[in-house]
Amino acid sequence: MADCLFCGIVNGDVKGEVVYQDSSVVAFKDIKPKAPVHLLIVPRKHIATLLDVEEGDKGLFGDIFFAANKLAGDHGISQDGFRVVFNCGEGAGQSVFHIHLHLLGGRAMTWPPG
Numbered sequence: 001m002a003d004c005l006f007c008g009i010v011n012g013d014v015k016g017e018v019v020y021q022d023s024s025v026v027a028f029k030d031i032k033p034k035a036p037v038h039l040l041i042v043p044r045k046h047i048a049t050l051l052d053v054e055e056g057d058k059g060l061f062g063d064i065f066f067a068a069n070k071l072a073g074d075h076g077i078s079q080d081g082f083r084v085v086f087n088c089g090e091g092a093g094q095s096v097f098h099i100h101l102h103l104l105g106g107r108a109m110t111w112p113p114g
Helices: 005-011 055-074
Strands: 018-021 025-029 037-043 082-085 101-105
Touching: 005 025, 005 037, 018 055, 025 055, 037 055, 055 082, 055 101
Parallel strands: none
Antiparallel strands: 018 025, 025 037, 037 101, 082 101
16 A cells, blocks of 8 residues: 555555565564564565455454564574564554564563554
8 A cells, every 4th residue: 555654665656664575475673672672573465454355354363473483583682582473453453554573672671562
């Protein structure tokens, strides 16, 4: 989508600190990190929210979680623990309407998170 910030990063039209990419996903550092490691993993395909996921997108979520696993190891947070979060809709804190998985680590996480 032409007006989507994350599509712009995926396409290289908008600057982002990309830390990983493959044929399905792109991961970059969050510009307002909530933890020492705070990465966003986004599919190359534009999907606005989790409510817009279609049956053909099932494999894409394996790619997203595979990237999260790899990045947790690459960024040294796999041993001490990390959190992964999808927000769906404004009420849940989604501010960019292109689905993205938050990968957070490097500090103790509290519960409940909100």
